[in-house]
Amino acid sequence: MEGREISKAVITRLPRYYRYLGELMESGVERISSNELSAQMKVTASQIRQDLNNFGGFGQQGYGYNVKYLYEEIGKILGIDRKHSMIIIGAGNLGQAIANYANFEKRGFVIKGMFDINPRLIGLVVRGIEIRSVDELEEFIEANHIQMAALTIPKARAYEIADRLVAAGVNAIWNFAHVDLNVPDDVVVENVHLSESLMRLSYRVSRLQDEKKRKELKKAK
Amino acid sequence: MEGREISKAVITRLPRYYRYLGELMESGVERISSNELSAQMKVTASQIRQDLNNFGGFGQQGYGYNVKYLYEEIGKILGIDRKHSMIIIGAGNLGQAIANYANFEKRGFVIKGMFDINPRLIGLVVRGIEIRSVDELEEFIEANHIQMAALTIPKARAYEIADRLVAAGVNAIWNFAHVDLNVPDDVVVENVHLSESLMRLSYRVSRLQDEKKRKELKKAK
DSSP states (O other): OTTOOOOHHHHHHHHHHHHHHHHHHHTTOOEEOHHHHHHHHTSOHHHHHHHHHTTSOOOBTTTBEEHHHHHHHHHHHTTTTSOEEEEEEOOSHHHHHHHTOHHHHHTTEEEEEEEESOTTTTTOEETTEEEEEGGGHHHHHHHHTOOEEEEOSOGGGHHHHHHHHHHHTOOEEEEOSSSOOOOOTTSEEEEOOHHHHHHHHHHHHHHHHHHHHHHHHHHHO | OTTOOOOHHHHHHHHHHHHHHHHHHHTTOOEEOHHHHHHHHTSOHHHHHHHHHTTSOOOBTTTBEEHHHHHHHHHHHTTTTSOEEEEEEOOSHHHHHHHTOHHHHHTTEEEEEEEESOTTTTTOEETTEEEEEGGGHHHHHHHHTOOEEEEOSOGGGHHHHHHHHHHHTOOEEEEOSSSOOOOOTTSEEEEOOHHHHHHHHHHHHHHHHHHHHHHHHHHHO
């Protein structure tokens, strides 16, 4: 694995493989062919073989893939076998939703603290995690060796907080604020822009509506 | 515009253009060249010209793009000039985060109702929206001509609820449940799989850590 470059497209697809393999394991399935996996995931079998070949041909002719082995290998590639210490900045609904999602912790993302500027939230405890003032941010990051931060705050303060996170040593930001952050090359940002996702849905449903209208007009003629 | 096919990659980028153009408008900028936009968005100017040419060359040589015009045209393409009646299934933190995001409403997504199975939530009101029992789902969809539903429930019940939504006439699902829904061709689904996003972040930060370790080892030698 070391040093091998895997294409971004494959990486984007890996978490989905991981999810399906996890579900197969839960159902007691020990091995699966690329054709069976193809039928379940609605991806061509050749795509699956190509993708999984990136990891050194885990499949065997006439036997298929060993589900548990493949699941664990993909987990390692995704870094899920490691522990990531995480904080959440913004203890509103979205921040609390993340804090409450126990599955993240199962996968190695350990939420160590939450931060907010709202005095009504500071001091509250969500799933055992205390909400602190952002004034304590730097001190907390250093004391707890935090690498990862979820940013669930409005865009107005996102730049400033991101700068502070980076200066304090955080090297991965899960960004829900609706801005593109400027960070140094050795910091990674993964964006979740909900309103952009909603607009893509809007685009597709609008095309669908146009199509329906066209068909009805044709009928009426 | 009618009938013209725009590539999926361009559509994926449109909401980001829309966001930048909206911010330019707010700052009072009336026109912008592809080079200036390129510097701000960190996309090549030629990519910008190519993307925006899809909509019939809004730019003028030596003048640049008319910000307001382009903003509105992209809004139309994205269907944001239309009203979309939406419901939210799952009134937990994530559902409430969506309900509380007033910007969605500004863009034509009108949240008409929220639904949950938890009796402690039913009857509560979030930003003027009452949380109802899922038992009332079909009746409500019909009475309020709902087209769109956000699904913020655990995966165990997602298939069943999606089937009910589709049968009741919903044709667009914003799916936050961690499953791939099976829907007919005339229903669109946009997935937001938070745990997959987190795994991509984990992958990238793990590669970064490996890189650092390699460098340190080299130094130590």
